[in-house]
Amino acid sequence: MSNAQTNAAPAEVTAIDTQARGPLLLLLGSGLVWLAVSGVLALITAIQLHSPQFLADCFLFTHGRAQALRETAFVYGWLANAGLGLALWVLGRLGGEPLRGLNWVVVGTLAWNLGVTCGLIGIAVGDTTTFALLQMPRYVQPFLVFSYATLSIAGVLAWSGRRADAMYASQWYAVAAIFLFPWLLMAAQAVLLWWPVRGVVQPIAAGWYAQSVWSLWLAPLALAILYYVLPKVTGRTLPTYDWAPLGFWTLIFVGTWTGGRHLIGGPVPAWIPTIAVVAHSLVLFHYLVVALNCRGLLAASGTGVGFMRFGLVAYVLFGALEFLASFRGIAAHAQFTFIEPALQQLGLYGALSMIFFGGIYYAVPRLTNRAWASGSLIGGHRALVMTGIVISILALIVAGKAQGGALLDPKVSFADLFDRVRGPLLAHTAAQAVLLAANLLLLVNFLRSACCFGGSTEAAPALFRTSATEEAHAS
Amino acid sequence: MSTPSQPDPRADQAVFSDDKLLASHEAILGPQPDEKGKYRLLPLNLLFIFSSMIFFGGTYLGRYSGYFDARVFNEGAMPPSANVAAAPVDPVVAGKKLYAIPGACVTCHQPNGAGLPGAFPTLVNSEWVTGSEERLVRIVLHGVAGPIKVAGVDYNSAMPGFGPGGGFNWSDDKVAAVITYIRQEWGNKAGPVTTEKVAAIRAQEAARKTPWTSVELEKLP
Amino acid sequence: MKNGPLLFTGLFLALLISFGGLVLGSHGQLGRMAPYFDDGDGTAFPQRVSGLAARGQLVYADLGCASCHTQQVRRPDFGSDKARGWGERQSVARDYIHQARPQIGAARIGPDLTNLGGRQKSEEALFALLHEGSARHPGYKFLFETRDVAGEASPRAVKVAGAAAGRETVPTERARALVAYLLSLNTAYDYPEAKPFVPVAKPAEAKK
Numbered sequence: 001m002s003n004a005q006t007n008a009a010p011a012e013v014t015a016i017d018t019q020a021r022g023p024l025l026l027l028l029g030s031g032l033v034w035l036a037v038s039g040v041l042a043l044i045t046a047i048q049l050h051s052p053q054f055l056a057d058c059f060l061f062t063h064g065r066a067q068a069l070r071e072t073a074f075v076y077g078w079l080a081n082a083g084l085g086l087a088l089w090v091l092g093r094l095g096g097e098p099l100r101g102l103n104w105v106v107v108g109t110l111a112w113n114l115g116v117t118c119g120l121i122g123i124a125v126g127d128t129t130t131f132a133l134l135q136m137p138r139y140v141q142p143f144l145v146f147s148y149a150t151l152s153i154a155g156v157l158a159w160s161g162r163r164a165d166a167m168y169a170s171q172w173y174a175v176a177a178i179f180l181f182p183w184l185l186m187a188a189q190a191v192l193l194w195w196p197v198r199g200v201v202q203p204i205a206a207g208w209y210a211q212s213v214w215s216l217w218l219a220p221l222a223l224a225i226l227y228y229v230l231p232k233v234t235g236r237t238l239p240t241y242d243w244a245p246l247g248f249w250t251l252i253f254v255g256t257w258t259g260g261r262h263l264i265g266g267p268v269p270a271w272i273p274t275i276a277v278v279a280h281s282l283v284l285f286h287y288l289v290v291a292l293n294c295r296g297l298l299a300a301s302g303t304g305v306g307f308m309r310f311g312l313v314a315y316v317l318f319g320a321l322e323f324l325a326s327f328r329g330i331a332a333h334a335q336f337t338f339i340e341p342a343l344q345q346l347g348l349y350g351a352l353s354m355i356f357f358g359g360i361y362y363a364v365p366r367l368t369n370r371a372w373a374s375g376s377l378i379g380g381h382r383a384l385v386m387t388g389i390v391i392s393i394l395a396l397i398v399a400g401k402a403q404g405g406a407l408l409d410p411k412v413s414f415a416d417l418f419d420r421v422r423g424p425l426l427a428h429t430a431a432q433a434v435l436l437a438a439n440l441l442l443l444v445n446f447l448r449s450a451c452c453f454g455g456s457t458e459a460a461p462a463l464f465r466t467s468a469t470e471e472a473h474a475s
Numbered sequence: 476m477s478t479p480s481q482p483d484p485r486a487d488q489a490v491f492s493d494d495k496l497l498a499s500h501e502a503i504l505g506p507q508p509d510e511k512g513k514y515r516l517l518p519l520n521l522l523f524i525f526s527s528m529i530f531f532g533g534t535y536l537g538r539y540s541g542y543f544d545a546r547v548f549n550e551g552a553m554p555p556s557a558n559v560a561a562a563p564v565d566p567v568v569a570g571k572k573l574y575a576i577p578g579a580c581v582t583c584h585q586p587n588g589a590g591l592p593g594a595f596p597t598l599v600n601s602e603w604v605t606g607s608e609e610r611l612v613r614i615v616l617h618g619v620a621g622p623i624k625v626a627g628v629d630y631n632s633a634m635p636g637f638g639p640g641g642g643f644n645w646s647d648d649k650v651a652a653v654i655t656y657i658r659q660e661w662g663n664k665a666g667p668v669t670t671e672k673v674a675a676i677r678a679q680e681a682a683r684k685t686p687w688t689s690v691e692l693e694k695l696p
Numbered sequence: 697m698k699n700g701p702l703l704f705t706g707l708f709l710a711l712l713i714s715f716g717g718l719v720l721g722s723h724g725q726l727g728r729m730a731p732y733f734d735d736g737d738g739t740a741f742p743q744r745v746s747g748l749a750a751r752g753q754l755v756y757a758d759l760g761c762a763s764c765h766t767q768q769v770r771r772p773d774f775g776s777d778k779a780r781g782w783g784e785r786q787s788v789a790r791d792y793i794h795q796a797r798p799q800i801g802a803a804r805i806g807p808d809l810t811n812l813g814g815r816q817k818s819e820e821a822l823f824a825l826l827h828e829g830s831a832r833h834p835g836y837k838f839l840f841e842t843r844d845v846a847g848e849a850s851p852r853a854v855k856v857a858g859a860a861a862g863r864e865t866v867p868t869e870r871a872r873a874l875v876a877y878l879l880s881l882n883t884a885y886d887y888p889e890a891k892p893f894v895p896v897a898k899p900a901e902a903k904k
Contacts, residue, residue, distance in 0.1 A: 012489065012492060012493070048834070049805070052829060052830075052831075052832060052833055052834040053829055053834055053835060056829060056834035056835050056836065056837075057835070057837050057838065058838075059836075059838040062759055062760065062834060062836065063760065063763060063764065063834055064759050064760010064761055064762065064763040064764070065758075065759070065760050066760075067760060067763045068760055068763075093493050094493060094496075094497060096493065096494070126758040126759075127758070128757075128758055128760065130757045130758070130760070130762060130797060130799065132802070159700075160700070164494075164497050164498075164501075165698050166497060166501035166504075166505075166698055167698065167703075168496065168497050168500050168501070169500070172703065175703065175707075176703075176707050179704065179707055180707055180711055183708070183711055184711060184715075187711075187715050187719075191719055191723070196796075196797075197719075197723050197727055198723075198726070198727050198728070198729070198793055199726065199729065199789060199790075199792035199793040199794075199795060199798060200726060200789040200792045200793075200798060200800070201719070201722050201723050201726050201727055202797065202798055203798060203800050204718065204719065204722045205718075205719045205722075208714065208715065208718045208719050212711075212714070216710075216711065228496075229487075231491055231496050231499075231500070232489040232490065232491050232493075232496060233487055233488070233489060233490065234490065235490030235491050237499045237500055237503060238500065238503075241500055241503045241504070242503055242504060242518075243521060245504070246521070249706065249710075252706070252707060252710045253710045253713070253714075256710070256711070256714035256715075256718070257714055257717070257718065259718070260718070262802060265768075265770040265771065265774045265775070265786075266768045266770070266787070266800060267548065267768050267786070267787040267788050267789050267791060267792060267800065268548070268722070268789065269541065269543070269544065269545045269546075269547060269548060269722070269725060269726070269789070270539065270540065270541040270547050270548055270549060270550040270552070271540045271541055271543045271544075271547075272718070272722065273550070274535065274536060274539045274540050274541075274550055275536070275540070275718075277535055277539075278532035278533075278535055278536050279532075281528050281531050281532050281535070282528050282529070282532055284528065285524060285525065285528060288524070302487035302488070303484045303485070303486075303487055304487050305487065328550070328774070332774055332775055335775075336766060336801075336802065336803050336804035337803075337804070338803075340802065340803065341803075361487065362487050365485070365486040365487075371483070371485035371486040372484075372485040372486065373485075374485075375483070375484045375485050378484050378485065379484065403804075403805075407775065407776065407804060408775060408776050409776065410776040410779035410780045414806060414807060414832065415832065418831070418832045545725035545726055545789070546888075546889040547889075548771075548786060548788055548789075548889065548890070549771060549786075555888070555889070576738070648735075649735075
């Protein structure tokens, strides 16, 4: 029995995992804490949409600042920490050697989280820079670059010290994300914060940065873990893997040009939104490649895989909808409405976060050498988070359609508009509450699994009983 | 563990090892056993997809880019041509704006052109305004001072010049515009004055440094 | 893909090309845009706003007003901006050259504010809205202070229901700056590049 299990290499908890356990669990745990924080902020902003006087007296949480806080905590707190943790783990695993520079990872994690906390405090007291996805005050930004650099040392070392010369798709994506982010952050800081460009070039540069954060940083982090877990779990090579390099380069080269779609009809030269449409049509190829390569997820089974399946569908749907929304005919209806945050929710939550959840569910047992503490919490998290995401996106789309129709009709006043969107916005708030509950379930489960708070009362699955026995025999 | 019924949700099982994953995928990208050449041709379906996307993108870019001109904000528009003549400015409209500049005409001659009795002459039905172009252009260019009879009323004050040497130093266009304006406003029905006429008179009186007097002006046709 | 240095070169090149094209390219086209000098009026447009209004834009920015209000008018055939009275023409790049941090916004949960100064002239109405808010608009009571009436009541005091006798609620410096900024928002001048584009019926004529 145990021999058959060894041949199949079930959990394969090796020295790579045991050595990296502390720092990577710290990264993933910080991410989950930030997820809960951003969940609270998301609930606040959702309530403020239909009840604008909520917390209006508190200068820390006026709606504009609360939105900036939520966005920053979600992207720079949750997505950054979780994405980096999973990317470093994947690079270590594929590199075949234990990760080096892990002390720097701990320093970097603490510094990054300290920086983000200071940034959030800065936003709350009013030092926000007002640029989307770059809201943290000027004084915090260089510190963020420094902490990211310390975090990425381990990734660079894991990649350069890899045993096999060949690189798998996960490694390309992880290396791209880790390498490119400091450069694009510094470039954005230079033209927006330190030597600000003039007039309308600022929103153009801010749009470039926001799009690069998706195309060159966050999406590659998610694809790294997605491409890794899928073949591991299904035991089959990716079906159209020979197209994967082209899919990668399409995202990297063309992805950043799509940011101009948000400036359609705006005070910018017409070539900027036009190039965004063209870039969207080219980047559809990347989504096609990802869909074709990862279609094995649709049939695979497993906890992490279930989340990744949802994430994959959301990711491809996001690409298609962004392409459609870039056209002027559709933008005339959808621009400036709730459809934009709906698409953002689909991309950042529905796609990236779900893929990261899948990665966390897959990776944490291997890092802790112990299964997750509670299967029921996993089930609860899955049900709540999928319900929450679907309802929040649908609610925002319904609200956005009503708003778009109302905006186009000059006879509809903003009072009438507000009445029309109030219902869907209430549903959206309920969905955010559900998401917050889901995040808390995951956080509790993680703390119990990783830190042994209240050990598992259920019997450990055979997976880990066997491998633990194997390690005992081997040593 | 002979019959795996429901997989335990608390841990996912891996099938591939990392080395096998790397090796099997690299084998796909590397040279295949039946391949002989050094380069691998692009698969035909891939070529199709890429070409159609590039074709769509290129056509869209060609049609809607506005030639990448910074002055084109409407994607359907072409950049403004350099040869297009500037739209002709209506001198009455321009003259009205000039008249209304504080410190220019309106301050003394008032918005209704009636002036200030005893101080500043009226422009309404004034023979100086509706009459000779020669006199009127010189008045605006260099000013007029001393006693002057306007519409049967005597005045004795000073009007500054708006041409060379004056604080405003208006161009020929502007002088012609404001004169054209006052000649058709408030019931006046005289014809416009051209920029060329103003330029000719300015050149003719290039040596003039002081305001005109009524006596000098009446010597002109 | 085996080649490490090639990978890094490719990544860096991708970033450089997109940054260079989009950001530096736009900067080259628009970065040194000068105001437009009108011969007839003898002034350059856009005109600069007062220092108080310029500080007001910073208040607007740090309160995050741009999360619900846009400051960009779209052209008449793209939405109902003109019909709603938000602007006679679309906003162009030159409208923003004097702004330290243009807040063009990305959502219209509230109306567009590009030409608010042209529509709304009343300081009291704006102070009242900012203090009380409404069912659809948050109130910003922290922008106001309540103090004892010293001599005469301040002309800028807002009416507060149930105010104690001898006390008045007046806007702080930030509120005054914000309102000055809102009242200064006006982009009425017609730049040559802002002329509405009328598509020609025959494509041959467009090439002239």
